[in-house]
Amino acid sequence: MNVLKTVAIPVLNKEMGEKVTIYINTLTKPPGSLGRLEELAIQLAEMKNDPFPRVTQAGVLVFAADHGIAEEGVSAFPQEVTEQMVLNFLNGGAAINVFSRQIGATLKVVDIGVAASIEHEGLIVDKVRMGTQNFYREDAMTYEEAVAAINVGKRQANMLINEGIESLILGEMGIANTTTSSALLAVLTDQPVSKLVGFGTGITSERLLHKIDIISQSIKKRKANPNDPIDVLRKLGGLEIAGMAGAMLTAAEHRIPIILDGFISTVAALVASRMSSEAKDYMIVGHQSVEPGHLTAIEALGKKPLIDLGLRLGEGSGAAVAFSIIESATRMLSEMATFESAGISEK
């Protein structure tokens, strides 16, 4: 049951990056004047092993699950909101629906562990269990369940990739999952919990202190091994986070750029990168969230976000909003004229 053995992520084609760097300097603009769009274009060419990489068609995979830790009163919303929001996704009314439509993305919603039986023909039910256990009291799940959740993510990503998507956005829904993410991040980075906890969907300052206390105590009780990402996941994790991590590994194996969303998505990315470090090479951080732990997670991946708009919604929404910038980078490469083709004097 070693999940790592089955992951084989190709190395970036740095030669392709060098070729594209030279080509970009022949395009009709002052060298370097498109800044991060140029960097993105080079990175995408290296990822895709293609001088004219494409990212549109994008795919959006939203994993939904419940968290036993919600019992401890760490969230502003009751647990049933997970189920209600899943139905909202399926009916097309949530932010991720709106922004997925805007960018023409294929959106799939996966119930990987909601603590309710949701009936809807649009829902992919690939459920590992009915929510996690309360990790303040016991391990969130078994080792086998953590691996199963990773494999759900891999399977779902595989199916979407087989449908022809050219980039992947991972989203999530799960009441209390900023609590779970802060716990995972604290263990994986050995940073103080207080630095990694935020207001989530909008708790009070009093409840924030309670949230910090619950996470700190839980970490002490669970004694997860920081060098074993699956041990960390099963003791303190969430099913949707395990699923996202698995989906990221599969995307990286297929040279599919992964566009990270906010805090939870980036913590899942860190988990994935601890399972297979090359996965990082296929990740782009869509945006900088308001959630304070997000920056720590981004830095742990050695990344820089594309936009910073004060978002803190999750669902994959910030990644979808950032997506068009990545598309701009690919269009710059494939559509701009060169100095030679346009007959323009170089300096």
Next chain:
Amino acid sequence: MNVLKTVAIPVLNKEMGEKVTIYINTLTKPPGSLGRLEELAIQLAEMKNDPFPRVTQAGVLVFAADHGIAEEGVSAFPQEVTEQMVLNFLNGGAAINVFSRQIGATLKVVDIGVAASIEHEGLIVDKVRMGTQNFYREDAMTYEEAVAAINVGKRQANMLINEGIESLILGEMGIANTTTSSALLAVLTDQPVSKLVGFGTGITSERLLHKIDIISQSIKKRKANPNDPIDVLRKLGGLEIAGMAGAMLTAAEHRIPIILDGFISTVAALVASRMSSEAKDYMIVGHQSVEPGHLTAIEALGKKPLIDLGLRLGEGSGAAVAFSIIESATRMLSEMATFESAGISEK
């Protein structure tokens, strides 16, 4: 010939903004969790006097003109590149073409003062003169020419608005126009020239010092009245900058949101706001450019950019790249479900 008298910019409908603020808090997301998208949605509703403002269809107006000051060796590129790039725009190969296509915008290119006669059926020729004079030696243009250039901008914006555009991006092309913009900005804000001058399209450090010196001396010689924006324009300005300012005034009169691009576009916006201060209310700063004077210009308008991607190309390109974020804000308003319609528990 008082250009100001003819401008009547409506005040923002703040009541509409309050209504929309309340409505946004009924949408299926934690309050405030879409950050600047929420702010943008409210601002657009106030501008457009519409609870569900639309920005797509966007229009892009690119004004091209030459600058006599190019004679002083302040740019990395020779003056003929203005004409060559105009042809590139008309043939669809420049960055602004690529990004305009991406956002489905209508793009018009206006020769308001290129120092060459360009023959192309796609070009709008509305030329005030064949480039400005070298303002290191004499006034860039006459007062009448400055007013004429403003009126070209107004006329062209009017035509585009009559075609049904719902937002306006202003772009420009003009070799040496960062020099012109730094001069205008120094006079309008009374800031030291050295703080407002950058590498433009990519000059050497040695040439940067020369550029600062030329601008500083020119400002002393021209003695423009900082309280008279048309005097500043005619002594130190550019025809495309005057045209952009005029187009902005007309857009504001018609409640059309103006999406600013980089340094030159934002200096034109500052000129427009000095002619009619309410014009500012209709402006959104698309991005933060690398050009050092840009931040000063943005701050003088009291604005905050949407993205910061190290761009410094101009043409309207950064505004076009930022556009989809503004569209996301409008789609959030018009497409998201409310807690009530989705049957979701509020906290």
